[in-house]
Amino acid sequence: MAPLPISSIRVGKIDDVQELIKSKPNKVPERFIREEYERGVVLSSLKTHHLHHQIPVIDLSKLSKPYTDDFFFEILKLSQACEDWGFFQVINHGIEVEVVEDIEKVATEFFDMPLEEKKKYPMEPGTVQGYGQAFIFSEDQKLDWCNMFALGVHPPQIRNPKLWPSKPARFSENLDDYSKEIRKLCKRLLKYIAISLGLKEERFEEMFGEAVQAVRMNYYPPCSSPDLVLGLSPHSDGSALTVLQQSKNSCVGLQILKENTWVPVLPLPNALVINIGDTIEVLTNGKYKSVEHRAVTNREKERLTIVTFYAPNYEVEIEPMSELVDDETNPCKYRSYNHGEYSYHYVSNKLQGKKSLDFAKILN
Numbered sequence: 001m002a003p004l005p006i007s008s009i010r011v012g013k014i015d016d017v018q019e020l021i022k023s024k025p026n027k028v029p030e031r032f033i034r035e036e037y038e039r040g041v042v043l044s045s046l047k048t049h050h051l052h053h054q055i056p057v058i059d060l061s062k063l064s065k066p067y068t069d070d071f072f073f074e075i076l077k078l079s080q081a082c083e084d085w086g087f088f089q090v091i092n093h094g095i096e097v098e099v100v101e102d103i104e105k106v107a108t109e110f111f112d113m114p115l116e117e118k119k120k121y122p123m124e125p126g127t128v129q130g131y132g133q134a135f136i137f138s139e140d141q142k143l144d145w146c147n148m149f150a151l152g153v154h155p156p157q158i159r160n161p162k163l164w165p166s167k168p169a170r171f172s173e174n175l176d177d178y179s180k181e182i183r184k185l186c187k188r189l190l191k192y193i194a195i196s197l198g199l200k201e202e203r204f205e206e207m208f209g210e211a212v213q214a215v216r217m218n219y220y221p222p223c224s225s226p227d228l229v230l231g232l233s234p235h236s237d238g239s240a241l242t243v244l245q246q247s248k249n250s251c252v253g254l255q256i257l258k259e260n261t262w263v264p265v266l267p268l269p270n271a272l273v274i275n276i277g278d279t280i281e282v283l284t285n286g287k288y289k290s291v292e293h294r295a296v297t298n299r300e301k302e303r304l305t306i307v308t309f310y311a312p313n314y315e316v317e318i319e320p321m322s323e324l325v326d327d328e329t330n331p332c333k334y335r336s337y338n339h340g341e342y343s344y345h346y347v348s349n350k351l352q353g354k355k356s357l358d359f360a361k362i363l364n
Contacts, residue, residue, distance in 0.1 A: 008110030010139050014107045014132065017073070017145050017221050019115055026224045031143050033228045037353065038142075048082055055265060057083035058274075063091035074215040079196035086291030087256050089271040095181045097270065102170075102248045103178040105161055107306055109168035110149060111219040121163045128216075128347045130163045135233075135347070145297045150216040153179045155313075156162075158212060175215065181306065186310040187243050188287035189274065197284060199323060204240070204283075209313035211240075212343075220253060220295060220303040220315055231303070236354045238346035239309040246273070251301035257292040278342075278357045279311055282334045285320035292354055314340030 007170070015029060062070040081088035098128050123130035126137075131149045153175070163173050205211075213329040217306035220231040231253055244254065246267045254273065255262040267273055281290045297303070312318065319336035337360055346356050 005073055010284055014136065014143060015149055016113065017223075018219070020223065021221050021223075027213060028223065028228055032145055032156070033221065034142060034230055034361045038230070039227070040321070049146055055075065055263075056088040057268065058088050058090050059092050059217075060090050060188070067327065068302070072240050075196050078192055082193060082196065082280075082288040083158075085258070086276045086289050087255070087273065088292070089273050090185075090270045091268060093185055094273075095185065099178055099181055100270075101274060102174040102308055104245075104304070105218075105219045106168045106171040106174045107149075108303060109219070109249070110165060111147060111304070112166065112173065117147075117167065121149070121165055123148070127323075128214075129160050134216075139141075142233075145223050145269065146231050146295065147219045147221075148216055148323060149219075149297065150316070151175070152212075152214050153308075154183065154213040155210050158214070161235050167361070171266070179213060179215060179252060180306045181242050183211075183310070185243065186211075187211075189241060193280070193288070197287070197324065199321070203321070207283075207316065208240070211317055212309075212311045212313060214309045216304045216307045216309070218295070218303075218307065220297050220305075222241035222300055222302055223297040224299065226297040226299050228299055229295045234292050234294040236292050236357065237275060237277040237309060238279065238343060238356060239311040240279040240283075241310045242271040242275045242277055243310070245306045245310040247304040247306075249301075250305070250355075251298040251304040253295045253303045253305075254296065255294050255296060257294075262294070277309070277356075278346075279318060282318055282360060283324075285324045286333045287324060290354065291359070305348070312339045314338075314343060333362055335362055 020027075020029070056077055058075060058081065062074040065071055073095050078088070118131045121131045123132035123134060128134045129150050129152055131147070133143060133146070134150065136143070140268055149291075151163060154162065187205060191201045194201055194203045223229055234257065246254075252266050253263050254267075256263040256265060257263075263303065265273060275293065276288050276290050278290045295303075295305075316339045317336055318339050320332050320334055324330070325332045342360070345359065
């Protein structure tokens, strides 16, 4: 999941945002303040309300009854969601409420621990596992208004046992239980996505080998000047699929870039938000595209998310699938590359929209 720490990286002082709001609740340090152009255009409240209902919602209970009218209608909705939005929500996903509540509980308890306790699991510069801020590579780079705790989950060799906390109680057990359920969900979704593309059901699973799975917990405290900062910088994900769970009572914070406008995403109760990653974009030869997204903060309310990244094994060679390439009508748009090399490339650079995928594009 993560490269080795790069000793030459100098990241400067990185303030812990939870500690900042305790000591200076009305002050935003300069290093967090973004230029106006970085904040972008956000939809008005009226248009936002309209688009909330346009963001596709996929009912997985209808996909559990193969080859019925409901099944084919939902597959069509899934195809349109992947092609037009790159984001959708899933309901009736089959994950027990207790499993979801248990992971939210220990994640909340982890972020509520004293800083000295959390610093026992540091995210070293140049890595993306541990507690801190990822994707920071210089002393003058702007910081996100967010604390992160990230871990490699599967396969076992990507885990760093020193970073799995002993507190809160049952943290590891709850995370393992949750991750197993999310893994099953990703396998199901990839099967349905394959069907939506006219491929055989197991096409992705056969190609991915022993898939890589990682989790990142993001805590966004309230900010006295939310219009000046970003919770998480704009980016697309390097995964195949990303699954986002937002804790109950959290404020709206996820925004996706559509038609050069930032559109807020309002998670439905008991739903999970899914987005297409760069890997699926390449494999589908651009038919299903990863989408740039970001997180914003709120003046009064906190936000907690638990994000799972699901991707092919690092040994897999990634290139557009032959079934989706036609030399005349749909030529190959991306070169072949090793997924492990791409993952290293992704986590070794700061978040900059979709620039991480530029290296793979074939320029005609």
